[in-house]
Amino acid sequence: MNAADLRLPVDVPSTALFTDRYELTMLQAALRAGTADRRSVFEVFTRRLPEGRRYGVVAGTGRVLDAVENFRFDSGVLDFLAAQRIVDEPTLAWLADYRFRGDIRGYPEGEVYFPGSPILRVEGTFAEAVLLETVILSILNHDSAVAAAASRMAVAAGDRPLIEMGARRTHELAAVAASRAAYVGGFTSTSDLAAGFRYSIPTVGTSAHAFTLLHDSERDAFTAQVDSLGGGTTLLVDTYDVTEAVRTAVEIAGPELGAVRIDSGDLLLLAHRVRQQLDDLGATKTKIVVTSDLDEYAIASLAAAPVDAYGVGTQLVTGSGHPTCSMVYKLVARADQAGADAPLRPVAKKSMGGKTSIGGRKWAARRPDAAGVAEAEVVGTGPVPAELADHQLIVELVRGGEVVAREPLDAVRDRHAAARAGLPLSATQLSRGEPVLPTEYL
Secondary structure (H helix, E strand, O other): OOOOHHOOOOOOOOOOOOOOHHHHHHHHHHHHOOOOOOEEEEEEEEOOOOOOOOOEEOOHHHHHHHHOOOOOOOOOHHHHHOOOOOOOOHHHHHHHHHOOOOOOEEEOOOOOOOOOOEEEEEEEHHHHHHHHHHHHHHHHHHHHHHHHHHHHHHHHOOOOOOOOOOOOHHHHHHHHHHHHHHHHHOOEEEEEEEEEHHHHEEEOOOHHHHHHHOOHHHHHHHHHHHHHHHHOOOEEEEOOOHHHHHHHHHHHHHHOOEEEEOOOOOOHHHHHHHHHHHHHHHOOOEEEEEEEOOEEEEEHOOOOOOOEEEEEEHHHHOOOOOOOOOEEEEEEEEEEEOOOOOOOEEOOOOOOOOOOOOOOOOOHHHHHHOOOEEEEEEOOOOOHHHHHHHHHEEEEEEEEEEOOOOOOHHHHHHHHHHHHHOOOHHHHHHHHHHHHHEEEOO
């Protein structure tokens, strides 16, 4: 059985209260007004990328599908809503039978996106679709921010593996989601066992400074670890004196020592010194792992250093300075009456301050140049031009309330690598710049 099927104990039985109160008060008012059953189309998009970023990464779609399936108002939830007088009795009765029975389409998880990209499209009655706004945005904004940071770090790391180790720097449930998003973005493993259990992400980890400090000497600590975990383990060498620790580590584990980890100091200088020392001691195959508040810029600065792997925590799980993607969920089309076949008409918010939106149900395609490299993100509401028919981005995710697009996390990870590789080379520059593709509207 796949670990994801087992369900981690921290999963909640219902996602229905992962929402804002006004979703329910809008529902009540719409039911009373007779407009709740109007066919409606909501879209998720962002008006801009975080400052300086060249592309965004769609992550969390798989978790969105789980959340939609688990969006149920059970007796405990209904009792809470009644006790708090959040909605009236007719609305409670309507919620008791709630199931999302509409359709969801969007960019496949792992794909890249740009300002205006219709990342997700939710279609159903106004009542059933409006309730999903908060939980969808909560998941996509968080996971996509982490995945974007992870992608930039993966670019900076090149072929060197990245270890996600940020569980202690964020909420315990967010840590599991962050580990999943980091894997999508290009990380290879996690220190978080909950993420390993829930999503089958490879887990790694050996010891911290506390283990060394527990023992009477560093030699005793290394001996205990090697006796327990074998010579292929990773020994932490910067608790006291790095040079002495490396010498002791090789004496105890032998030249087949798996790796040493450096968690402080001038990582560039120490990596060169440790590599030379390891080689002089005959431990030529022993790897060097570096940690210590790394971000994509620190990783890039170590590109010429003899480093074999990076461990990243705080900067990763906080989106490396951009913990949200500012995605929004807007009504873009609706019918004038109830009925699945009622014709739709575009609607859009018109306001000051750059918060306008474009009405109409949209399609999206990525136009390639003659060399096959993407040159524009094209978004439209009318017919899809023939030359873009084979380059459309939106796929079916939910049909008639049933999820139709679950996929292994490794497939999502591979998709992101391919999508990023299809962008212009400037997409991988870490310097600040505009989105690497313009968004064109038809």
